[in-house]
Amino acid sequence: MLDGDQMDNAKSMSIIVTKGSLDWAYPPFILATTAAAMDLNVTMFFTFYGLPLLKKKLNMKFTPLGNPAMEMPMMGGHMAMPNLLSVMPGVGGMAGMMMKNLMKKKGVASIEDLREAAVESDVRMIACQMTLDLFEYSLDDMIDGIELGGAATYIESAAKSDINLFI
Amino acid sequence: MATAQLNAEGLNCPLPILKAKKMLKTLSPGDVLEISATDPGSVADFSAFCNQTGHELLSSSAEGDIYKFEIKRA
Numbered sequence: 001m002l003d004g005d006q007m008d009n010a011k012s013m014s015i016i017v018t019k020g021s022l023d024w025a026y027p028p029f030i031l032a033t034t035a036a037a038m039d040l041n042v043t044m045f046f047t048f049y050g051l052p053l054l055k056k057k058l059n060m061k062f063t064p065l066g067n068p069a070m071e072m073p074m075m076g077g078h079m080a081m082p083n084l085l086s087v088m089p090g091v092g093g094m095a096g097m098m099m100k101n102l103m104k105k106k107g108v109a110s111i112e113d114l115r116e117a118a119v120e121s122d123v124r125m126i127a128c129q130m131t132l133d134l135f136e137y138s139l140d141d142m143i144d145g146i147e148l149g150g151a152a153t154y155i156e157s158a159a160k161s162d163i164n165l166f167i
Numbered sequence: 168m169a170t171a172q173l174n175a176e177g178l179n180c181p182l183p184i185l186k187a188k189k190m191l192k193t194l195s196p197g198d199v200l201e202i203s204a205t206d207p208g209s210v211a212d213f214s215a216f217c218n219q220t221g222h223e224l225l226s227s228s229a230e231g232d233i234y235k236f237e238i239k240r241a
Contacts, residue, residue: 034181037188038219107179107206117185 012041013163016154017050022062022099022111025053028167029114035163036121043161044118045154047128050167051135054127054142058112062096072098119145126153168197175204176233183209184216187238191222194240199225202236209234 013035017028028050032042046054053060064070064081071078072095085091103110109117118125126149127142139148147153158164173190175183183204190200202213210227213236217224225237 030181033185037181037184038216107177107182109179109182109185121188 010039010041011163012043012157012161013165014043014045014154014158014161015164016166017044017046017053018048018167020049020052020060022060022096024167025060025111026114028165029053029111029118031165032123033114033117033121036118036123040162041124042118042121043124043126043154043157045126045128045149045157047131051128051131051137053111053115054125054146055137056141056143058115060096060111061092062099063092064095065092072102115143119143124157126157168199169194170199170201173200173202175202175206175209177205179206180208180212184212187213187216191238191240196240198240200238200240202238204234204236205232207234209236213238 013031015028015032019025028044032044036042052058063086065083065086067081068083070081072081081095086095125146127139127146129148129150131137132139132148171190171194173187175186178186183202183206187200187202194200202209206212210229213227214224216222217238221241223239223241225239226235228235
């Protein structure tokens with residue numbers, strides 16, 4: 001009865017998803033699924049490095065490189081992740097493992113689960129056609145239920161949305 | 168009017184909201200969903216969720232580290 005797709009005056013939100021690392025994948029999927037749960041009509045536009053988040057098999061990497069503000073909880077305190085350390089072989093992979101373990105321990109959903117929730121709640125997902133061509137992705141590698149589109153497709157949706165985010 | 172329970176303990180944002188929404192969908196108008204959670208952020212979030220969706224937050228309380236909510240489906 002209160003579902004967004006049945007409400008004429010439902011609010012709506014659009015998100016441009018431009019980043020596909022493990023940490024940056026969270027904000028768009030958390031906001032999209034929560035907005036859908038709150039009866040908003042949600043559109044996500046996946047472009048550039050955000051596009052791989054639509055691949056059937058996710059393989060998100062995580063690196064503290066270029067993120068000097070990052071600290072990990074460690075034995076009651078916090079440990080900064082020096083950029084210099086991050087360029088050493090294996091450190092990126094180790095940081096990714098640490099991050100995934102920490103998320104599991106704290107009851108944080110996996111990106112796979114959030115994406116599934118987004119699909120289930122009818123979030124409209126648009127794959128950027130230009131990015132698909134540029135990086136030579138195939139639609140066959142992507143999950144079902146997505147559509148292809150370009151800037152105009154996004155703008156049409158954004159022009160009607162109450163909230164527009166670029167992440 | 169039926170009552171349903173949701174144990175969202177140990178789950179972090181936004182899972183308690185997503186799971187509550189999923190269960191509310193299966194209930195009939197007037198039914199009550201009782202939720203228990205451990206995420207302190209869920210106190211503000213369930214209030215906001217109900218304000219936005221029109222479901223009624225009948226109660227919001229804390230017992231130690233457990234937060235309890237009762238939501239009446241609109």
